[in-house]
Amino acid sequence: MSNVFVLGHKNPDTDSICSAISYAYLKNEIGMTAEPVRLGELNNETLFVLEKFGFERPRLVERVSDEVSQVILVDHNERQQSADDIDDVQVIEVIDHHRIANFETTDPLYFRAEPVGCTTTILLKLFKENGVKIPSDIAGLMLSAIISDSLLFKSPTCTAQDVQAAGELAEIAKVDAEVYGLEMLKAGADLSNKTLEDLISLDSKEFEAGNHRFEVAQVNAIDVEEVIDRQQELEVLLEQVVAKKNLDLFVFAVTDILNNNSTAIVLGERADIIEGAFKSSVINNRVLLPGVVSRKKQIVPVITEALS
Amino acid sequence: MSNVFVLGHKNPDTDSICSAISYAYLKNEIGMTAEPVRLGELNNETLFVLEKFGFERPRLVERVSDEVSQVILVDHNERQQSADDIDDVQVIEVIDHHRIANFETTDPLYFRAEPVGCTTTILLKLFKENGVKIPSDIAGLMLSAIISDSLLFKSPTCTAQDVQAAGELAEIAKVDAEVYGLEMLKAGADLSNKTLEDLISLDSKEFEAGNHRFEVAQVNAIDVEEVIDRQQELEVLLEQVVAKKNLDLFVFAVTDILNNNSTAIVLGERADIIEGAFKSSVINNRVLLPGVVSRKKQIVPVITEALS
Numbered sequence: 001m002s003n004v005f006v007l008g009h010k011n012p013d014t015d016s017i018c019s020a021i022s023y024a025y026l027k028n029e030i031g032m033t034a035e036p037v038r039l040g041e042l043n044n045e046t047l048f049v050l051e052k053f054g055f056e057r058p059r060l061v062e063r064v065s066d067e068v069s070q071v072i073l074v075d076h077n078e079r080q081q082s083a084d085d086i087d088d089v090q091v092i093e094v095i096d097h098h099r100i101a102n103f104e105t106t107d108p109l110y111f112r113a114e115p116v117g118c119t120t121t122i123l124l125k126l127f128k129e130n131g132v133k134i135p136s137d138i139a140g141l142m143l144s145a146i147i148s149d150s151l152l153f154k155s156p157t158c159t160a161q162d163v164q165a166a167g168e169l170a171e172i173a174k175v176d177a178e179v180y181g182l183e184m185l186k187a188g189a190d191l192s193n194k195t196l197e198d199l200i201s202l203d204s205k206e207f208e209a210g211n212h213r214f215e216v217a218q219v220n221a222i223d224v225e226e227v228i229d230r231q232q233e234l235e236v237l238l239e240q241v242v243a244k245k246n247l248d249l250f251v252f253a254v255t256d257i258l259n260n261n262s263t264a265i266v267l268g269e270r271a272d273i274i275e276g277a278f279k280s281s282v283i284n285n286r287v288l289l290p291g292v293v294s295r296k297k298q299i300v301p302v303i304t305e306a307l308s
Numbered sequence: 309m310s311n312v313f314v315l316g317h318k319n320p321d322t323d324s325i326c327s328a329i330s331y332a333y334l335k336n337e338i339g340m341t342a343e344p345v346r347l348g349e350l351n352n353e354t355l356f357v358l359e360k361f362g363f364e365r366p367r368l369v370e371r372v373s374d375e376v377s378q379v380i381l382v383d384h385n386e387r388q389q390s391a392d393d394i395d396d397v398q399v400i401e402v403i404d405h406h407r408i409a410n411f412e413t414t415d416p417l418y419f420r421a422e423p424v425g426c427t428t429t430i431l432l433k434l435f436k437e438n439g440v441k442i443p444s445d446i447a448g449l450m451l452s453a454i455i456s457d458s459l460l461f462k463s464p465t466c467t468a469q470d471v472q473a474a475g476e477l478a479e480i481a482k483v484d485a486e487v488y489g490l491e492m493l494k495a496g497a498d499l500s501n502k503t504l505e506d507l508i509s510l511d512s513k514e515f516e517a518g519n520h521r522f523e524v525a526q527v528n529a530i531d532v533e534e535v536i537d538r539q540q541e542l543e544v545l546l547e548q549v550v551a552k553k554n555l556d557l558f559v560f561a562v563t564d565i566l567n568n569n570s571t572a573i574v575l576g577e578r579a580d581i582i583e584g585a586f587k588s589s590v591i592n593n594r595v596l597l598p599g600v601v602s603r604k605k606q607i608v609p610v611i612t613e614a615l616s
Binding site: 097098099100101102103104105106107108109110111112113114115125296301304305 | 406418
């Protein structure tokens, strides 16, 4: 029976899952009884990574407070991205690399956020600070998270620290980061077994700005047109989400991982801000965003400012 | 001209001032142009510390956004405890040991909070992580902050990490922590140049619990009776604050730093909860609280629970 759950955000991505497993490993090594759990279904990329390095999927948990009273958050801090019952447990630690918002505690805690490209870049420091050796399979997970979040070091979120950390981890994991990385990204961009509902929800996050609420979903693809060609069907689904969640704006971005551009479908009452905010023409609810690959750095701050 | 201000909270205490100076020193050593500033008048303890280790007072700044666009917060994160115009600048880093609340950014930042007794205990780690040697005078400031926040290691907020850090810093500063610490606390407890209005406001914080609002002021003293003997005059002033701020309860605690007890004057409509909450008799609006020295850990949670 675990005392503490380690969890990444809803709609988990490779960083959220690999960080939860890696940090739970570290905590167990230094005396805590911690279990990595997940809040949702895994994407193809993450499944590829877990299989490659021989890990089981973390257990899917709906309500964390049914089982534990304390949790550690990795790769997120905003309440609405966490477990639905997050207010019923005590958050004792946060390890993250995102902006801080909608987060509040009654007691002091260990909160470590750094403006780097990936949570596992911070975890590598924590392994060192705690004097814990990283096994090669855990190093493989941590490397995968950096490759995923940085789109193989091409995202503007990628820092020198991430590149350096990836180098160290690749050595421990005994893989060639470039060769393995491309293979991994391609596995993630394989959308053949995904429904359109999957595409708009698998890697989607909700945000608040001023009095507005918006959501940004992102999908990596090799062939962007293959996805965007189904715009009409997508719009029907997106409109449903907008209505159900009472959103002011939904941005569905399809990112071309080979050419590092994104094409987005934008819907909602405040979709009018997109053209000015990104200085790109919106035609038929569609906009091309040249050089844009990072939701965190290139999409969310731009929308937040425009809506505030 | 500095690019970045490093600032502690309003009504600055020794940790806020010493952390600002020490962290600005560290940031300058690694290439930033940072200046420590203060948001208010210094108390006797902090003045004693600055003189002892040969530092000028940081510059008093009313509006940070008139001079810089980026700031680093130390020893606090809650907006209402920071510069009035904090929303007009970018917070690029936070180093703190309090609960997290009322804090939000649009971009990722370096946020390092740890559940230890003092901010400089965390700063010591940052000096090491950045490979920067701590000069003996800076070590003196950092040690002073730990002694101040922990009441010479006797407060329940003090952790093993704080004691360990103080030991290292005392060695670098070449002072005997116990001897110097008592001297410093005594200087802080010198109330001879303070008016009664000063005493009830210098280190006073407001809180909410349920639908109730209460305020807790704390003063360190060597001779508690000297302060409490003026109870009649104090009560007149306290009643004015209670009426003006519409408080349900005001606790004015005078902490005996030699014997580690507090004596409190309690006023307000909900002063009736004190006897039950602290299991001590209230006689003539006065209560003795044996072993109580920490507002954060021993007073506020007890009142919060009783009022909720």
